[in-house]
Amino acid sequence: MAEPSDNFLMIIYNVLCLIVEVFYTIGKFWFLVFESYYKTFTTEERSVKGDIVLVTGAGHGIGRQIAVQYSELGATVVCWDINEQLNLDTVKLIKSKGKKAYGFTVDVTNREKVLEAGNKVLKDVGDVTILVNNAGIMPQHELLKHTENEIRTIFEVNVFAHFWMFEAFLPKMIANNKGHIVALSSMAGILGLRNLVPYCGSKFAVRGIQEALSEELRTSSKGESQIKFTTIYPYMVDTGLCKSMKIRFEKLMPAVEPESAAASIISAQRKGIEELSIPRHLIHLNRVFRVFPNKAGKVMADFLEAYVPSDK
Template sequence: MAEPSDNFLTIIYNVLCLIVEIIYTIGKFWYLVIEGFLQVFTAQERSVKGDIVLVTGAGHGMGRQLAIQYADLGATVVCWDINEQLNLDTVKLIKSKGKKAYGYTVDVTNREKVLETGNKVLKDVGAVTILVNNAGIMPQHDLLKHTENEIRTIFEVNTLAHFWMFEAFLPKMIANNNGHIVALSSMAGMLGLRNLVPYCGSKFAVRGIQEALSEELRTSTKGKSQIKFTTVFPYMVDTGLCKSMSIRFEKLMPAVDPESAAASIISAQRKGIEELTIPRHLLHLNRVLRVFPNKASKVLADFLEAYVPSDK
């Protein structure tokens, strides 16, 4: 039977261990906070030369620009799009510049086709090291004017397709302990907007999926996973996806051109930035506004008169 003094010493030891752990945790927390701030200004863009980059929705708009710019940086680009001709045009454009590109016609909502084509990419090109989930659709009208098929399609393209892409390419990344997954969400994935209820839901989901998967890999490998994640929240990009956007001070927040948006995304991926809004200041603005009561934030929203008009 343990003596009372032994129990007392055990309690003291456990308390001291807890105090040390608390001090260590606080110290590490603030060290990483400072490191994170410094990385914003000092992070270097790593080379993507030799990487195999797969871009969905590569046939037009931002997807095409992402494919072109990655190829210009020396990466081998794999272009996926449901539109065969537009995708082929992107591949031809890249090859005309003496760069490497492969094209595959794929409906990313078709799980079997994604897995089948994923295996073909592995045989034809090699293991994908940077996966860019860019494909998306954006109907914009009142919730009750959306058809069942339209709502299902929004989530199949904008959300569920991410899971099929993970199933096709994540196992190889895990085996090699190397890879980077870039996902296109939207500012509509950070705040709710009228006429975009299903779209907002699908893009909010993308943020959660990326964050949860990153955490799952971190904890399951005890912090040893080298697979990185970047989630992108663009304001209106002039690609035709968003048919119109209304804002009181239009000149202060003009639509972003696809070329500039793609360059920002690639830079963020190369620097290892986890979350990026386009323009960048919107990320910090959203975080600040979330601190205040919701009704107070709505006053600013009403002042800006920012909304997406219905397309019906």
């Protein structure tokens, strides 16, 4: 039987261990805070030469520009889009500059087709090292004016497709312990906005999926994961996706050109930045305002008169 003095020593030992662990955790926390800020300004963009980049929704807008710009940086680009002609145009554009691109007509909501095309990419092109889940749709009207089909399709394209893409390409990334998953969320994935209820829901979901998957891999028993994640929150990019957007000081917050949005997204991926809003300051502003009660934050929103009008 243990002596009372042994029990006492054991308690002291456990308390000391806990104190050391608490100090270690606090120290590590602050070290990583400063390291992250330091790296934001000093990290260089890593080369993507030799990478295989797959972009969904590569036929138009931001996706097309992402595909073109990655190819210019020396990556092999795999373009997926539901629209065969637009996708072909992107592939032709890339090839006309002497760069490498492959085109696949795929509806990313169709799990079977995604897995089929995914196998073909792995066999004919190679292991995808950078996956850009970009395809998205955005109907904009009051919640009760959305049809059932519209709501389902928003979630099929903007959310479920990400799972089918993971199913197709994540196992190889895990086996190689190498890869980067980029996802297009939206500022509508950070703020709830009128006329965009299902869209906001879908883009909030993208944010959660990216964060949860990243956490799952980080804490997996297979050792330190080298698979990286970058989630993008654009405000307004001039692609035609958003029919119109109202804001009081339009000249201060003009829509960004897709070329410029794509350049920021690629730069964030190459630097390993986990979250980026376009423009960059919006995500930080949101963090500041979220500290205050919701009602106070709404005063700012009312002052800016920012909203997406209904298209009906």
